[in-house]
Amino acid sequence: MRQSTLQRRGLLRAAGVSISLPFLASMKGTTSASTVQPSKQRMVCIGNMLGFYPGAFWPSGNQADGKSSLSQDGWEDRTDFQWGRTTECLEPLRDQLTMISGLDHGLKGGHFAIHAFLSGVRQIDAKSMPMANVTIDQYAAEFIAGQTRFPTLTIGSESGIHQGCQLSWTRSGTRVPPIPGPHELFEKLFIGNDAASREADLDRVRMQSSILDLVRDSANDLNRNLNRRDKDKLDEYMTSVRDVEKRIALRRNWIDVPKPKPPFDQPSDRNMVEDLPLLYDLIALALQTDATRIATLEIGGDFNPNDLGVSGGYHGLSHHGQRSENIEKLVTLETYQVEQFARFVDKIAQSTDENGSLLEQTTVLFGSGMGNANSHTNSNLPVILAWGGLRHGRHLAFDVRSKNRPPLTNLFVSMLQNFGLEADQFATSTGTLRGLA
Template sequence: MRTESLQRRPFQRRHLLRAAGVSISLPFFASLKASGDRPPTRSTKQRMVCIGNMLGFYPDAFWPQVEPTTTTSTLKTEGWLETKDFQWGRTTAGLEPLRDHLSVISGLDHGLKGGHFAIHAFLSGVRQIDAKSMPMANVTIDQYAADFIAGQTRFPTLTIGSESGIHQGCQLSWTRSGTRVPPIPGPQQLFEKLFIGNDAKSRDAELDRVRMQNSILDLVRDSAKDLSRGLNRRDQEKLDEYMTSVRDVEKRIALRRNWIDIPKPDAPFAQPKNRNMVEDLPLLYDLIVLALQTDSTRIATLEIGGDFNPNDLGVSGGYHGLSHHGQRTENIEKLITLETYQVEQFARFVDKLNELTDENGTLLSQTTVLFGSGMGNANSHTNTNLPVILAGGGFQHGRHLAFDPKSNSRPPLTNLFVSMLQNFGLETEQFATSTGTLRGLA
């Protein structure tokens, strides 16, 4: 599409700027009639990986067993306890060899309701529907952290997940303007992004995309100037916020331009083909390890969605249906089989990070890994007591931090995110609904 033809089009209220990966939406302006529809990081390279399960985990098999000793009374009187003497649940038993590199954290959530329609808030603490008036909308921790290391790696973040399944596919990552980050759908596309495109033809094509995006942004700026003449003060403020998002896109385009002439790493093996989520999961984890190891990115997210097919594990039934097991033993056993496989692949990923070393130590010690879900119990559609496991990052591990879900002094899960961001190198005391850092985490 040429710029000349774009200039002849009116600037619509619901206009979406979408071209070659750019996507920002114009806010609603009440005073117009509808016209159609950063602080420095520390010197060591810290990484962050967040893994989200769309349908949660069966609680009775996921959580560790806490012995009824004096520690349980501490949970009731002080609102939380820390114990190293715990037994993993059936689903998480495969994590035992990595105990010293992991912490399991129970009793925390975002205080939200909505079942499947609140899962997308797992990494933000805020539902999109509640975030429209918030300065940072429902930005997720990965995108928040990426802003502070922009330009240091070829890809600020890698968002991976399927677009199939329930509720419009992967919704794990959101920008600070409240825009969903489209995911990389499989290992074939992730491999291509990491390792393919070093030839002159690919570089020229990327330069053309950059020029196209800059032309579109020029049009947006000019159209916004015309639009601003008909706005009241409040809507002018909204437009100013929107133009801040436009400037952010400009910065990302400029940073991407800087990487066009820098060769990508050599591919370690032939490009794979997408198969199914069960078979692809180990390969996706391996590619994330390579992305971190080659410093192609320092931040990645992976969502295991509703397209995770039980039949590919030899289990009959649908994943979504099994998550609503209705307390039927047969369905619960099938669900535990699926969830155990997911935890085993997560354990394999953590182990790989721990095996790789450089002058600063293991890759795991430099990578904070969050594993969990925005769904606490899919059978009852609750978003409370979210399953959370934290690995690596130099934190003290080998323990179960248990918070009383009924305590008034219970911190929000976003407090953990503040601790993770600080560990990543950000000088921040606040993230979304947080009240500070997470006590007990060191």
């Protein structure tokens, strides 16, 4: 049986496709060192569009025994901190999490800069950057292109403020349209196994490829009559077209590969409050079945307080004006979001594959591109990190007044290296993030 399994894997690998079986406890003792599959690093990034109320999110201070170490570089490694009111639900996971304060991208713009959370670069500034405003998830996906059915899963609502979900951006600076809810995400992961569905997918790929062929031919004809400036603009456009071509080619390779069987009936989209736990569950399933190794989730302005029994609008409550009643309502909303994040971390910690716990093979970033929505600031961004193998139970506190304070993109370089990339720079970074090891 083991020899047959190895032969099947060899055939799939030769065809340019790699499919991982789920971990089977009954077969644990039959796997020799030579057949153990290498660990598959995964990455999940969760962004909140409106940030968190700083007075309840950040730790309330160190305990009296003073277990902290002041670095000459302007940061502290605090091990005996007390969580804030919003984050105290993370206490049972203390040994699996690191909180990081004092970091940001050095940007201004309020709501119009939050889309730079995972890139470090605003879209309007991207033309001066060599990689535009590509986000860390899309950058990492290029490294493992073709190894999973979905290079990434981008999830978030298109409703709410400021044109909906803007968490993920490609190398060419194009926004990645999100999967809007659990109904659509479930369908993407589990529906479409029958022959008719596969043939329909193939027809779509053929049609899209034909359209792109026509676009390329028309662009070549047009290019002959353009001045230099217009040629540059057309080249930017064609870069986006080439990105689409690559995604279509990768999708074609997976059409004939069966999807996993649905674990439950297809859900309906309800509202972001009720859907959030299910979205996290589906992301965990996507990681466990190796449908993808990279996912992003944005919690947007359509997160309705009324669905938690709280009156008012989320956007309005985030601009609380220091009114205690509004702050308490906002803390209720934000606590729920952190609770669902904690539930997700615990879930993937309990989930396993042939290499052990999923959490041990996953980097999870939770935070926001908004530091304080009430004052429209993008500084001191809220960041919580789960990272298999990292020493946790810490609050890395960087001094926001220090001239030596690193940019948040330094953390992204560290995350990319942990993912397996030989990267020493990402966007505005100056190196890896000190203090993590």
